[in-house]
Amino acid sequence: MIISKPFLTVEQIQNRVRELAAEISEDYKGKEILSVGILRGAFIFFADIVRLIQVPMEIDFLNVSSYMKTETSGEIKIHTDLREDIKDKDVLLIEDIVDTGLTLNYIRNRLLSRQPASLKICAFLDKKPRRRVEVPLDYIGFEIPDEYIVGYGLDYDNKFRNLPYIAIFKKNI
Ligand code: 5GP
Numbered sequence: 001m002i003i004s005k006p007f008l009t010v011e012q013i014q015n016r017v018r019e020l021a022a023e024i025s026e027d028y029k030g031k032e033i034l035s036v037g038i039l040r041g042a043f044i045f046f047a048d049i050v051r052l053i054q055v056p057m058e059i060d061f062l063n064v065s066s067y068m069k070t071e072t073s074g075e076i077k078i079h080t081d082l083r084e085d086i087k088d089k090d091v092l093l094i095e096d097i098v099d100t101g102l103t104l105n106y107i108r109n110r111l112l113s114r115q116p117a118s119l120k121i122c123a124f125l126d127k128k129p130r131r132r133v134e135v136p137l138d139y140i141g142f143e144i145p146d147e148y149i150v151g152y153g154l155d156y157d158n159k160f161r162n163l164p165y166i167a168i169f170k171k172n173i
Contacts, residue, residue, distance in 0.1 A: 001169075001170070001171055001172075002169075002170045003150065003151075003160065003163075003167045003168075003169055004167045004168040004169075004170075005167070006165035006166065006167060007144075007147075007149065007165075007166050007167055007168050008142060008152075008165060008166035009165050010164050010165050013048075013141075013152060013165065013166065014048075016141050016142060017045070017048050017049050017052065017141070018052060020049060020122065020139050020141060021049050021052030021053045021054075022052075023139060024049075024053050024055075024092065024122065024139060025052075025053050025054040025055055028053075028055045028090065028092075029055065030055075031055060031090050032055065032056045032057060032058070032089075032090065033053070033055055033056070033057040033058070033090050033091070033092050034057065034058045034059070034060060034084060034086060034089045034090065034091045034092070034116075035050050035053070035057050035058070035059045035060075035092050035094055036059075036060050036061065036062060036082065036086075036091055036092065036093050036094065036111075037050075037059065037060075037061045037062075037094050038061075038062050038064060038093065038094065038095045038096070038103075038107065039061050039062065039063040039064070039080075040063065040153070040155070040158075040161070041095075041096035041097065041153050041154050041155065041161075042094050042095050042096040042124070042153060043153050043161075044152050044153035044161070045094065045096055045124045045141075045152065045153055046059075046094045049094065049122070050094075058084060058089075060082045060083055060084045061080070061082075062078065062080070062081065062082055062107060063078070063079040063080035064076055064077060064078050064079065064103065064107065065077050065079065066102065066103040076102065076103050076106045076107070078110075082111075085114075086111060086114050086115075086116045087114055087115050087116065088115070088116065088117045089116050089117055090116070090117050090118045090120075091111060091116040091117075091118065091119045091120070092120050092121075092122060093107065093108070093111070093119065093120070093121045093122065094122050095121065095122070095123045095124070096123070096124050096125065096152075096153055096154055097123065097124065097125040097126075097127060097149065097154060098123045098125070098126050098127065098131075098135065098137065099127045099130045099131075100130055100131060100132040100133065101131050101132055101133040101134065101135045102132060102133060104121065104123070104135045105133045105135045108121065108135060120138040120139070121135065121136065121137050121138050121139070122137075122138060122139035122140075123137050123139070123140055123141065124141040124142070124152075125140075125141060125142055125143075125144050125149065125154075125166075126140045126141075126142070126143045126144065127143075127144055127145075127146060127149075128143055129145065129146045130146055147168045147169075148168065148169045148170075148171075149166055149167070149168060149169065150163060150166075150167055150168075150169040151163030151164070151165050151166045151167050152164065152165065152166050154166070156169050156171075
């Protein structure tokens with residue numbers, strides 16, 4: 001099992017998060033957002049970006065799982081649903097990584113059925129080559145190649161989430 005040197009450094013991450021937050025703050029000027037973090041992977045990205053977004057906001061979390069080790073199981077389990085009613089609210093979904101798109105597509109449809117005023121998606125990492133369903137992404141941190149990534153909230157077997165940077169994970173050398 002090996003972890004690469006930083007694929008995205010702390011500095012690269014911080015700079016991009018700052019840019020995304022500025023863009024979001026501009027787009028939502030004069031509005032109030034309900035930011036929804038998707039746990040567990042997005043917890044660090046969520047904490048970083050919400051502190052830089054300069055519009056009033058409420059926050060909530062969805063705790064879901066969709067991955068078994070490094071393979072997509074194709075099944076999405078909702079462990080904890082939202083506490084807030086999202087009807088007529090401007091919802092910003094904040095996700096760590098979009099791979100096949102199955103998880104986000106499921107969550108998006110589930111939330112849209114609750115009739116928010118708007119629903120936008122901010123994903124820190126976009127693994128585009130792996131996409132199986134198209135999901136509209138409004139804000140993307142970085143597009144990355146088809147590699148398994150850990151760190152900055154992302155895990156392998158619930159480990160490595162606390163790495164401050166993003167690294168490539170290889171199970172077998
Ligand atoms: P999707 O449903 O788009 O295939 O998968 C989305 C979820 O799979 C993400 O929220 C994340 O939890 C997990 N995932 C996808 N790719 C990676 C990866 O490269 N590293 C890690 N740690 N998790 C990933």
